[in-house]
Amino acid sequence: MAGILAAIKLRDRGIECDVFEKGDGVGGTWRENTYPGLACDVAAHWYTYSFARNPEWDSLMAEGKDIRAYFQRVAHDFGVLERTRFNSEVTELRYREGAWDLACANGYEGRYDFVIAATGVLHHPNIPQFEGIETFKGAVFHSARWDHDVALDGKRIGVIGTGSTAAQLATALVPRAKRFDLFQRTAQWVLPRDNVPYSEEDKARFRKDPEALEALIRELRAKTLEGFATAVIDVDSPELAAIEQICRENLDTVKDPELRRRLTPDYRVACKRLVISSTFYDAIQQPNADLVTSPIRRIEPTGVRTADGALHDLDVLVLATGFLVDRFIRPTRVVGRDGIDLDDVWADGPLAYLSVSVPNFPNFFLLNGPNSPIGNFSLVEVAQHQIEYIMQLIDGIRCGEYSEVSATPEAMHTFEAERCEAARKTVWVTGCDSWYLDKNGVPASWTFSYDRFVEETAAPRMEDFEVR
The missing domain is CATH 3.50.50.60 (FAD/NAD(P)-binding domain)
Incomplete structure (x- = not known):
C-alpha cells in the first residue's frame, strides 16, 4: 500500500x-x-x-x-x-x-x-516452535501462508491464536468444519460492529456525487478518531469507558457462563488491539466449536496435546499467531x-x-x-x-x-x-x-x-x- x-x-x-x-x-x-x-x-x-x-x-x-x-x-x-x-x-x-x-x-x-x-x-509470520509440530500428519500452515489445496469441508480444524485473524477464521470455518477447536492463550476483548452493506443506489450516488462520498469518509473518520484514538491514549477518558461498556455488553451475549468466563480477558479493553466482530461470539458458541484454554504441551501426529492431558484430534492445524x-x-x-x-x-x-x-x-x-x-x-x-x-x-x-x-x-x-x-x-x-x-x-x-x-x-x- x-x-x-x-x-x-x-x-x-x-x-x-x-x-x-x-x-x-x-x-x-x-x-x-x-x-x-x-x-x-x-x-x-x-x-x-x-x-x-x-x-x-x-x-x-x-x-x-x-x-x-x-x-x-x-x-x-x-x-x-x-x-x-x-x-x-x-x-x-x-x-x-x-x-x-x-x-x-x-x-x-x-x-x-x-x-x-x-x-x-x-x-x-511469527511461527512458534511447538514441540513435535514436524510430526503432525495433517496439514499445518500459518494463516498468512494459506494452503488453498487443503480441503476444509467436513474436516477437524484447529486454529492457534485469538486475534483478529482467528476471529475471522472462526466465523468462516465453523460452518464448514466437522469440528473446530480454537486454542486460546489469552482472551480478547471483542468490539461488535455490523458490516452494513451498500446498495446499488448507494454506489450510484457515490459515483455521481464524489462530495457525498467524501462526507461519508469524514463521518467515518470522525467517529473513529473521536472515540477510539482518544480512548487509547488516555486510560481515564470517558471514551475508553464507553468502549469498555460496549465490549462487556457484547461479551454478555455468550449464554454459557463457563464459556463466558473463559472468554473474559483479565486486562483493560484496548490494551491489546481490539477484535472487531459481530459474529465471533456466535461462531464459538456453535455445537461443533470448542474453546480450548489448557496450554499446548506438544503437537502429535494426530493432533494437539494440551497440558490437561487431552488430545485434540485434527486434520488441519492453522497457526494464527501473528507477525x-x-x-x-x-x-x-x-x-x-x-x-x-x-x-x-x-x-x-x-x-x-x-x-x-x-x-x-x-x-x-x-x-x-x-x-x-x-x-x-x-x-x-x-x-x-x-x-x-x-x-x-x-x-x-x-x-x-x-x-x-x-x-x-x-x-x-x-x-x-x-x-x-x-x-x-x-x-x-x-x-x-x-x-x-x-x-x-x-x-x-x-x-x-x-x-x-x-x-x-x-x-x-x-x-x-x-x-x-
Whole structure:
C-alpha cells in the first residue's frame, strides 16, 4: 500500500523511481493474507487513497480480495506496475559518496539518490516452535501462508491464536468444519460492529456525487478518531469507558457462563488491539466449536496435546499467531554514513524521528516506520501524511538547498523521550502482553493524539535535521 503511494507521489513530482517488490504482485499484506474470512476492520471508504476513492465497496468493511483488487487497480491506473521490479528482494543498502548502493537477491545492483522504505510490518509470520509440530500428519500452515489445496469441508480444524485473524477464521470455518477447536492463550476483548452493506443506489450516488462520498469518509473518520484514538491514549477518558461498556455488553451475549468466563480477558479493553466482530461470539458458541484454554504441551501426529492431558484430534492445524512486527525493512542490511549498521542502531528496538528518519542514514526515509500511529484506523491515511512530509524533504534536495538530509540524534532522542513519557497515560501500559509493546514494555506506537500526528507531519522543522 505505502510503496504504491510513494511511487505515485514521486511521479507527480516528475521524479523517476524504481520500485522493488519481493513478491510477484502488488498488495502488501493483502497479497500475503488470503485466508477464509479475511477482511479489514477499518471502514473501507476510509481505507483508500484520497486521490483514488472507490465508490464500489459492497459493505462498510471490505473483504481482503476486494482490497487487494483495489490496490492492483490503482497500481495499474497510475503506472506503478511498469516501474516495479517483481521478485526482487532487496538484500542490502549501503550509503557511499552521497548515494545508496542497492543489491537484490536476484543479482540486480543499482545506485540511487534516495530510498523510501515502504516495507510494512504484517508480512513476517511469527511461527512458534511447538514441540513435535514436524510430526503432525495433517496439514499445518500459518494463516498468512494459506494452503488453498487443503480441503476444509467436513474436516477437524484447529486454529492457534485469538486475534483478529482467528476471529475471522472462526466465523468462516465453523460452518464448514466437522469440528473446530480454537486454542486460546489469552482472551480478547471483542468490539461488535455490523458490516452494513451498500446498495446499488448507494454506489450510484457515490459515483455521481464524489462530495457525498467524501462526507461519508469524514463521518467515518470522525467517529473513529473521536472515540477510539482518544480512548487509547488516555486510560481515564470517558471514551475508553464507553468502549469498555460496549465490549462487556457484547461479551454478555455468550449464554454459557463457563464459556463466558473463559472468554473474559483479565486486562483493560484496548490494551491489546481490539477484535472487531459481530459474529465471533456466535461462531464459538456453535455445537461443533470448542474453546480450548489448557496450554499446548506438544503437537502429535494426530493432533494437539494440551497440558490437561487431552488430545485434540485434527486434520488441519492453522497457526494464527501473528507477525514479527519489529522487522520493518529488515532483514535487508542497511549501512549508513561511516559504516553505521541499522541493525546496531536498532539493537535495543527500532527508532526513528517522527517514524520517518534515522540519524546518520541520509536520504533514507520510512513509511509506517517505527512508532507510527497504529490501531483500528486507516494506515492509508497515515502513510499519506508521512509521504507528503518526506516529499518536502526531497524537494529540498531537488532544489539544491542541500544534498543530504537526516534527523539529528538530539531530535530523535528528544522525540523518543517525550513519546515514552506520554505512553504512561495510555491503555497499552495497563497490564497486558501485547504486540504493541517493545521488549522493554514501552508501546511501540504513536502515544500522542492523532491531531498532533497530523500537525507534526504537515511540514518538517528543519532545525531537527542535519543537512549537508
